[in-house]
Amino acid sequence: MEFSLFTTHLHWLLLFLASRGWVSDAQICNASAFANSYEQLYKYLGLGGNDNRTTYMRPMFPGQTYTRVLVDLYVTSIVEVFEKEQRLSTQVKMITVWFDSNVLWNSYKFCQILTIAAPRNLFWRPDIVIAESVKTEIGTVESSYVQLVFFGYVVLPEVLSLNTVCKLNLYRFPFDTQSCNITIQSVAYSNVDLKLETLHDTGVLTNSSKQSFQSQGEWELLNISTSKSKVFLMFGYADQLIYQITIKRRPLLHVINIILPVFFFLVLDVTSYFIDTDGADKLSFKVTLLLAISVLLLILNDTLPSTTYELPLIGIYCSAIFSLIGISILETILVNFLRAKGAKILSASAAVTGQDDGVSGPPVDQDRDQKEFQIAMWWIKVARITDMMFLILYLLTIVVFLSVLGKVWYIH
Numbered sequence: 001m002e003f004s005l006f007t008t009h010l011h012w013l014l015l016f017l018a019s020r021g022w023v024s025d026a027q028i029c030n031a032s033a034f035a036n037s038y039e040q041l042y043k044y045l046g047l048g049g050n051d052n053r054t055t056y057m058r059p060m061f062p063g064q065t066y067t068r069v070l071v072d073l074y075v076t077s078i079v080e081v082f083e084k085e086q087r088l089s090t091q092v093k094m095i096t097v098w099f100d101s102n103v104l105w106n107s108y109k110f111c112q113i114l115t116i117a118a119p120r121n122l123f124w125r126p127d128i129v130i131a132e133s134v135k136t137e138i139g140t141v142e143s144s145y146v147q148l149v150f151f152g153y154v155v156l157p158e159v160l161s162l163n164t165v166c167k168l169n170l171y172r173f174p175f176d177t178q179s180c181n182i183t184i185q186s187v188a189y190s191n192v193d194l195k196l197e198t199l200h201d202t203g204v205l206t207n208s209s210k211q212s213f214q215s216q217g218e219w220e221l222l223n224i225s226t227s228k229s230k231v232f233l234m235f236g237y238a239d240q241l242i243y244q245i246t247i248k249r250r251p252l253l254h255v256i257n258i259i260l261p262v263f264f265f266l267v268l269d270v271t272s273y274f275i276d277t278d279g280a281d282k283l284s285f286k287v288t289l290l291l292a293i294s295v296l297l298l299i300l301n302d303t304l305p306s307t308t309y310e311l312p313l314i315g316i317y318c319s320a321i322f323s324l325i326g327i328s329i330l331e332t333i334l335v336n337f338l339r340a341k342g343a344k345i346l347s348a349s350a351a352v353t354g355q356d357d358g359v360s361g362p363p364v365d366q367d368r369d370q371k372e373f374q375i376a377m378w379w380i381k382v383a384r385i386t387d388m389m390f391l392i393l394y395l396l397t398i399v400v401f402l403s404v405l406g407k408v409w410y411i412h
């Protein structure tokens with residue numbers, strides 16, 4: 001059971017301070033006394049402006065040689081996921097807390113003031129960076145203050161607009177779940193000097209991130225989990241805090257835009273077997289379907305990166321259906337050819353018979369007519385059987401293909 005370090009500290013400190021009479025609610029100040037206390041406290045903490053406080057030495061907790069820095073990272077929105085560039089753009093709230101013995105005060109003496117805001121450039125701040133960052137910007141107007149808490153904590157809340165590298169696995173696009181890391185580390189301090197820890201545990205992070213999650217866009221936040229690691233610096237290791245963000249795509253848009261239309265084109269292609277006209281109409285109809293799919297493939301091409309390890313299933317789906325329709329066009333051409341051959345023999349023999357009827361009717365010609373008629377009928381029969389067999393095979397292939405694909409794609 002992971003217990004929040006901050007809460008442990010806080011409880012301990014509150015108990016300690018209460019036992020010394022530093023915390024009580026006995027005194028209630030009036031306005032002028034409060035204003036006076038506020039000024040006194042500023043002076044007491046040496047925040048007057050012309051003091052020579054050092055802002056470069058890291059503060060230490062009494063009895064420790066290192067500085068413990070506690071960090072919380074809340075994801076407030078997923079701005080965009082760039083599939084092609086393999087990047088993730090997020091808005092996060094990062095709260096950094098550390099202990100500074102210079103900011104301890106007895107709130108009892110200062111009108112129950114528990115926290116005050118102080119200029120941030122008067123304080124040492126941990127040099128925390130994000131390892132995966134391509135570009136980090138301040139998400140809102142940068143506050144020029146830090147918050148001081150009477151038991152010696154300095155709290156630095158920041159809203160950051162992050163652009164991080166994330167290896168996206170698009171195999172199951174658009175039914176995919178992505179997991180991206182945001183790694184926090186210090187650049188200059190090794191883990192002998194600076195220890196990074198989480199402020200709250202992951203349940204709290206996930207819950208409050210979900211609560212403050214603002215965009216109801218394509219992505220849904222599933223989980224934030226944290227783990228610790230370390231990275232080798234020049235002379236030793238630095239602590240790393242890894243926030244693993246799991247997000248899930250809402251697939252509806254892509255289903256409507258690509259998967260359903262392609263499927264309907266396939267259905268139309270199958271039903272076009274029952275169009276009862278001559279071959280040319282059928283052929284132009286099928287070619288139109290093929291063109292429509294190639295337009296959808298172009299759209300898909302804009303979304304998916306060209307450098308995925310495995311071909312995404314949606315690519316297999318679209319190109320397989322494209323090929324199926326292509327094959328069915330070839331088959332239509334073949335059947336048309338067979339039919340045309342039969343019809344040609346038939347019409348030729350009819351013409352010959354008509355000519356013969358005009359002159360005389362020798363029995364030898366009638367025999368030949370019968371034979372040619374049979375050959376013509378044979379061609380037409382072959383065409384019909386080919387068509388029938390192909391339809392059965394085609395349907396079978398489609399059913400097998402779609403069920404295998406669906407199993408891999410949607411059901412884990």
Ligand SMILES: *[C@@H]1O[C@H](CO)[C@@H](O)[C@H](O)[C@H]1NC(C)=O
Binds near residue numbers: 030031032033
């Ligand atoms: C405010 O409180 C102080 C002492 O706590 C007292 O001396 C002062 O007269 C009070 N002022 C007002 C306006 O009540």
Ligand SMILES: *[C@@H]1O[C@H](CO)[C@@H](O)[C@H](O)[C@H]1NC(C)=O
Binds near residue numbers: 052
């Ligand atoms: C701050 O300045 C005062 C004089 O202005 C000096 O006596 C004191 O030693 C200085 N403190 C530090 C930490 O430099």
Ligand SMILES: *[C@@H]1O[C@H](CO)[C@@H](O)[C@H](O)[C@H]1NC(C)=O
Binds near residue numbers: 167181227
């Ligand atoms: C993200 O962090 C986890 C540990 O929390 C690690 O197992 C995984 O490999 C990391 N992923 C990447 C892409 O670095």
Ligand SMILES: *[C@@H]1O[C@H](CO)[C@@H](O)[C@H](O)[C@H]1NC(C)=O
Binds near residue numbers: 203204207
């Ligand atoms: C987070 O929220 C879930 C459900 O809303 C709840 O069951 C869980 O206890 C919460 N976790 C924490 C740490 O607050």
Ligand SMILES: *[C@@H]1O[C@H](CO)[C@@H](O)[C@H](O)[C@H]1NC(C)=O
Binds near residue numbers: 223225
């Ligand atoms: C979130 O991550 C934590 C820690 O890795 C894990 O225990 C938990 O099961 C995950 N929750 C969900 C909903 O995936």
